Amino acid sequence: MRNIRTLKTAIVAFAAFMALGAAPALAAVDPETAYVLNTFSFLVNGALVMWMAAGFAMLESGLVRSKNTATICLKNIALYSIAGLTFYLIGYNLMYLDVTGYIGSFSPFWGADDAAALEGTFEEGGYSASSDWFFQMVFVATAASIVSGALAERVKLWSFLAFVVLLTAIIYPIQGSWVWGGGWLAEMGFSDYAGSTLVHSVGGWAALSGAIILGARKGKYAADGRVQPIPGANLPLATLGTFVLWLGWFGFNGGSVLALGSAASAIEMSNVFANTNMAAAGGVIAAMILTQILYKKVDLTMALNGAIAGLVSITAEPADPSMGLAVLIGAVGGIIVVLAVPFLDKLKIDDVVGAIPAHLFAGIWGTLAVVISDPDATLVTQLTGVVAIGIFALVLSTVFWLILKFTIGIRVDEEDEVMGLDKAELGLEAYPEFGRGSQTL
Secondary structure (H helix, E strand, C coil), X not given: CHHHHHHHHHHHHHHHHHHHXXXXXXXXXXXXXXXXXXXXXXXXXXXXXXXXXXXXXXXXXXXXXXXXXXXXXXXXXXXXXXXXHHHHHHHHHHHHCCCXXXXXXXXXXXXXXXXXXHCCCCCCCCCCHHHHHHHHHHHHHHHHHHHHHHCCCCXXXXXXXXXXXXXXXXXXXXXXXXXXXXXXXXXXXXXCCCCHHHHHHHHHHHHHHHHHHHCCCCCCECCCCCECCCCCCCHHHHHHHHHHHHHHHHHHHHHHHCCCCCHHHHHHHHHHHHHHHHHHHHHHHHHHHHHXXXXXXXXXXXXXXXXXXXXXXXXXXXXXXXXXXXXXXXXXXXXXXXXXXXXXXXXXCXXXXXXXXXXXXXXXXXXXXXXXXXXXXXXXXXXXHXXXXXHHHHHHHHHHHHXXXXXXXXXXXXXXXXXXXXXXXXXXXXXXXXCHHHHHC
């Protein structure tokens, strides 16, 4: 029966082809269909990126101690909510509306006029305005999540959230306008496909500044300079978070094709998905091999961050490389993480989840690696973008952190840090039956 149906389908298809004469094999869809597919791509891929918020929450929850678990969960859902509000009130138009080279417009996003589409008039490459806003908004929250993990276990809740407001309303959209808003770096030819620098390095610079100003957790570094490991409470949860991030990254990079209304854009998105996947795999394996060589044991947390570093590394250009090159780019990211974590410890910069190596250092590498596969990109231009955005993000982050430090304060009391932020700031425990609270039940 299956063969008979296949034969009948082939006969019908052949008859239709003969009736059309010399119709092209890949005829373009009509403008309305392209509009629907482009909008659908923004919405579905945006939802995948939103799911990365859950990935960050689970990864960070697994890598902090149990006494700080509820607080890190609260920070992640709060920062996502703040990012949505700030990108609506100021961020989107500051990044995209009437960009004059260095900055956009200070105004809320009221939504573009979609009346023409409702009346049946569709521009080539068109899409719903709100779908674009949604897709761009979920990227902002990713940058803020990077800061959350690095500064965990000792930063005050409301001070951190105040910084998130400044990061998402000012730092992120202004530097984003320089590239994705058609600003001065875009005119130079700087290329960052989905945000190795614009998203991940910016979050990394903000985290680095905050970690230095905030200081290390109590007991992290001994008086003689020795590093005293503070293991996370739930490595299975951290592993789950990494898988969730890996899944969400398909939307992060795939949606950045910004279209799905043609065969060409569908092919490009397929290549992006495949390269994104293989870069993460390269990061994992490289991190595993290097930790085995250096420490005679494989470190799970390094492997997890190797996956993230591989994903960050390929984000600047996931469409052009071959699959083999994508593996190598991701593998270098995994190596960077393994080497950068002890380097930061030597500097006594306490990064709880390894966010700075995975997002900042790997983000810089990925942005420079664009020149390997993109003949239009130059190392000078890519380096110019990395340095310019790095200086901007680092300087403003430092100013904002210092303002918060000398006004409302950014670090919890030593007693609260020892007790745990769940009890100190939330008055509850994530696992009451297994913690101190179990004694009162």
